[in-house]
Amino acid sequence: MSKSNILNNRTKENHCFSSLSKEFVANYHKIFNEVVDEALARIPYLHSIEIKNRIKKMAGYYALVEKPILAELFLIAYEMLEEPNNYNEVKKRQAYTLACVMEMCSCYFLIIDDMEDDSKIRRGKQCWHLLPDAGSSVCNDTCMLRSFIYELLLLNFPQTEGSKIIAYVNQIYFLSAVGQHLDMLTSEKQNYKNFTMDQFKKIAELKTSFPAIHSPIILALILANKDSKEAKQQVHDVCNDIGIFVQIKNDLMDLYSSNESDLKSSTDIQKGKCSWLAVKALEMCNIEQRRIFQDNYGNWDESCVRKIQELYDTLKLQEIYENEKQTQHENLIRKINELPPNAIPSADNYKKLISLMEKFQLA
Amino acid sequence: MSKSNILNNRTKENHCFSSLSKEFVANYHKIFNEVVDEALARIPYLHSIEIKNRIKKMAGYYALVEKPILAELFLIAYEMLEEPNNYNEVKKRQAYTLACVMEMCSCYFLIIDDMEDDSKIRRGKQCWHLLPDAGSSVCNDTCMLRSFIYELLLLNFPQTEGSKIIAYVNQIYFLSAVGQHLDMLTSEKQNYKNFTMDQFKKIAELKTSFPAIHSPIILALILANKDSKEAKQQVHDVCNDIGIFVQIKNDLMDLYSSNESDLKSSTDIQKGKCSWLAVKALEMCNIEQRRIFQDNYGNWDESCVRKIQELYDTLKLQEIYENEKQTQHENLIRKINELPPNAIPSADNYKKLISLMEKFQLA
The missing domain is CATH 1.10.600.10 (Farnesyl Diphosphate Synthase)
Incomplete structure (x- = not known):
């Protein structure tokens, strides 16, 4: 990952604690993709490009079509709770990682619930289990997503x-x-x-x-x-x-x-x-x-x-x-x-x- | 759980290190059920009896119909590797817990694979996804089983x-x-x-x-x-x-x-x-x-x-x-x-x- 990306960007504005959630929302897709890409690149035992692409597609399937409400709620709560002295770039990266994880966990459950409820459309998109390459592999897909989320947390905390x-x-x-x-x-x-x-x-x-x-x-x-x-x-x-x-x-x-x-x-x-x-x-x-x-x-x-x-x-x-x-x-x-x-x-x-x-x- | 159960039984025989795997195999069902029951009772946020019964049924669905090969292999490898001085009742309980976890993880994947492959029979039993109360809830079931296995490990290590x-x-x-x-x-x-x-x-x-x-x-x-x-x-x-x-x-x-x-x-x-x-x-x-x-x-x-x-x-x-x-x-x-x-x-x-x-x- 480039040193100049948003997560690492040490500009004055990024040090402003209270802009944490605003910056996240304004750059949501970019941050989300960076968090996912970086983790996919760092998991030592994951090699297949096909698998990496599938996990990335799944992680953002419902997460990237709406405003990240859970993530924003979490970040605003964190802004309220953290002591300004303890806040630094590492904490910021962790906060953004957790914000993305919340959206991914939500995506994980939407996929499972839609399968169980046999729903057709979610957030304006065809439900995951109805995609031609999903079908009966939904359980296995969600197993991969959950395993990935775990590794993502392990890598960042x-x-x-x-x-x-x-x-x-x-x-x-x-x-x-x-x-x-x-x-x-x-x-x-x-x-x-x-x-x-x-x-x-x-x-x-x-x-x-x-x-x-x-x-x-x-x-x-x-x-x-x-x-x-x-x-x-x-x-x-x-x-x-x-x-x-x-x-x-x-x-x-x-x-x-x-x-x-x-x-x-x-x-x-x-x-x-x-x-x-x-x-x-x-x-x-x-x-x-x-x-x-x-x-x-x-x-x-x-x-x-x-x-x-x-x-x-x-x-x-x-x-x-x-x-x-x-x-x-x-x-x-x-x-x-x-x-x-x-x-x-x-x-x-x-x-x-x-x-x-x-x-x-x-x- | 009774203090006199197999896991806690401090008899001379149980202290014999090399009989670890033999004792496990001889008492497999009893040990497995004790490990599961004890964890189900100790997870502080799990209250529903229906859910506890379902998790128990699922954990043992394929695990209890055949010899626990993975578990035995693990226990024999552990017998070979552990220093006799380090071996004690806590280690024994942990070894048995891990042995059961291996069988449960295997069960988790058999359920998912059978669903994906649309298999009908496994180990002489109707596949889990074909049970009248399973069907499209397989993803959710396996999610519960995996969450349970995690708690089981957390409680025992x-x-x-x-x-x-x-x-x-x-x-x-x-x-x-x-x-x-x-x-x-x-x-x-x-x-x-x-x-x-x-x-x-x-x-x-x-x-x-x-x-x-x-x-x-x-x-x-x-x-x-x-x-x-x-x-x-x-x-x-x-x-x-x-x-x-x-x-x-x-x-x-x-x-x-x-x-x-x-x-x-x-x-x-x-x-x-x-x-x-x-x-x-x-x-x-x-x-x-x-x-x-x-x-x-x-x-x-x-x-x-x-x-x-x-x-x-x-x-x-x-x-x-x-x-x-x-x-x-x-x-x-x-x-x-x-x-x-x-x-x-x-x-x-x-x-x-x-x-x-x-x-x-x-x-």
């Missing part, structure tokens, strides 16, 4: 810090997969007694809260060497509800925005998913409406899907969502205001992170 | 040793997946110019030599703290040919023994695999025979498969294999006899390991 990060990244893989499995299990059984708000929250916590909301902040804490047990527990307490609410929003978006664009196809009703809409509908409906739900949910027939959509409309679920959103936001702000003055991240920083999530249309 | 083992296990995942991908790529393209002995050896090295022959010895070196760069290079030099020969034997077995039992279904010809038989046939055949090969290879039609089998018979490939086997064995023994007197493992130990592989019908 000293042992103690690296082990901590690798252990946390393994937890992300593990819990996300557990969430995906419980999600699949709950849908498949089509036993609507299991469609409870508790079950929905459990799945949302694993599939969304943990990988998308907790992890950018926890990884920033680790990189800033402020990952005490208390700090991590606090992130969990504050952020869990946000993640669940993000999942509720995702479920609404799946239905109400997917007709407008082909960025992601809507299939929650057809697949009988334990979505917030389904759970809320079951909580609210009368005997007749419950019969309609049971007769039509989890069915690919268009008239069945329409009947479920009509039921959701009758029950005014969108309106209920708007009200709950307001209450949830107020509860969250109250919780943050009650944090002790020495909280890490501080109450102010939590508020900034939340408004950032809102800006990203996450929360 | 101190940081420095653990990091080394985890890094090596990642290399096993990575290289095996690379081998599987190259195997698939070479078959799919059906470009017989790529069916060279070099390409066959490259795939065999990645898919077989490295995970099945090198890794038990390298992991034993790591556990015995004798994993110098020289020792690892020597294992590579001595063992690589063995692994390639194991793959040649596998390819022959695929064809010539699969009619006799239903332990594994034969599909190399149908799938157009770059097998030793195909490569050797292409090396030897005349223009007319090459035409027969090109017209019939990689086809599921029974008459095509029969024509390829007849071609192999005409070319006397089984006889050629027997001759090459003899030459290869002589070369190997010569190579071992030329090792320096301070080689680790020693020449004598290499010979013992090889006769063990022969006993296991590996080499």
Whole structure:
């Protein structure tokens, strides 16, 4: 890798700590490709050009078509948490590596989830498992990607810090997969007694809260060497509800925005998913409406899907969502205001992170 | 877990170092289940009983239906390498954990390979991806299994040793997946110019030599703290040919023994695999025979498969294999006899390991 590249460029501007995330976002593709290329070149036992090209293609397949929200969230949290005295070029490189890793891990799960859900389109692209050269090799592909991410971390972090990060990244893989499995299990059984708000929250916590909301902040804490047990527990307490609410929003978006664009196809009703809409509908409906739900949910027939959509409309679920959103936001702000003055991240920083999530249309 | 279990049992017999592998083999299922159960109970963030049951079922799905050859090979290598003074109950537990991990990693790849190859039967059992509750969730399942194996290692090894083992296990995942991908790529393209002995050896090295022959010895070196760069290079030099020969034997077995039992279904010809038989046939055949090969290879039609089998018979490939086997064995023994007197493992130990592989019908 050239010494003059962005990661190594020791210009005055690059030393400005608070521009870390801005610089990353402005140069995202370039940085991402450099991080990947450099690691691919440095893994001593990896020789095949075909394999290197495939890993690179896979790593960026979904990661490079949208704004790197997870990465930006992580970098802004890190900017808030790091002591200016500890910040240097090595830390910057590590922060950028971790930012890219977060996007790659997300890509890893999108590939697996799309395969499992038999999705067709994601972020405006044909899903990975539908590519002519993917198909049944998806498991093997994701195995390579995960192995590569591990090597990437190993190459960029000293042992103690690296082990901590690798252990946390393994937890992300593990819990996300557990969430995906419980999600699949709950849908498949089509036993609507299991469609409870508790079950929905459990799945949302694993599939969304943990990988998308907790992890950018926890990884920033680790990189800033402020990952005490208390700090991590606090992130969990504050952020869990946000993640669940993000999942509720995702479920609404799946239905109400997917007709407008082909960025992601809507299939929650057809697949009988334990979505917030389904759970809320079951909580609210009368005997007749419950019969309609049971007769039509989890069915690919268009008239069945329409009947479920009509039921959701009758029950005014969108309106209920708007009200709950307001209450949830107020509860969250109250919780943050009650944090002790020495909280890490501080109450102010939590508020900034939340408004950032809102800006990203996450929360 | 009960304090009186096998792993903790401090009887006189258990202190007898050389009985390590024998005791393991005699109590394999019990030890395996204890290792898995204990780790599942200790992972702090894993709560769901359904998930724990699924991981346990998957970990042992192929691992518990045959003799644990990889595990035994590793334990015998470790018995040879460890200094008796360093051996204690902690080391024993670690050795058993690693032995089980090797069988689980093997299981992980069998699940992925069978999915990719669309195999039906493995070790007399229906392949994992064909189970009613598996299907498209194979990627997610293997993600959970791999995450679990990582936690298992983390729980049983101190940081420095653990990091080394985890890094090596990642290399096993990575290289095996690379081998599987190259195997698939070479078959799919059906470009017989790529069916060279070099390409066959490259795939065999990645898919077989490295995970099945090198890794038990390298992991034993790591556990015995004798994993110098020289020792690892020597294992590579001595063992690589063995692994390639194991793959040649596998390819022959695929064809010539699969009619006799239903332990594994034969599909190399149908799938157009770059097998030793195909490569050797292409090396030897005349223009007319090459035409027969090109017209019939990689086809599921029974008459095509029969024509390829007849071609192999005409070319006397089984006889050629027997001759090459003899030459290869002589070369190997010569190579071992030329090792320096301070080689680790020693020449004598290499010979013992090889006769063990022969006993296991590996080499």
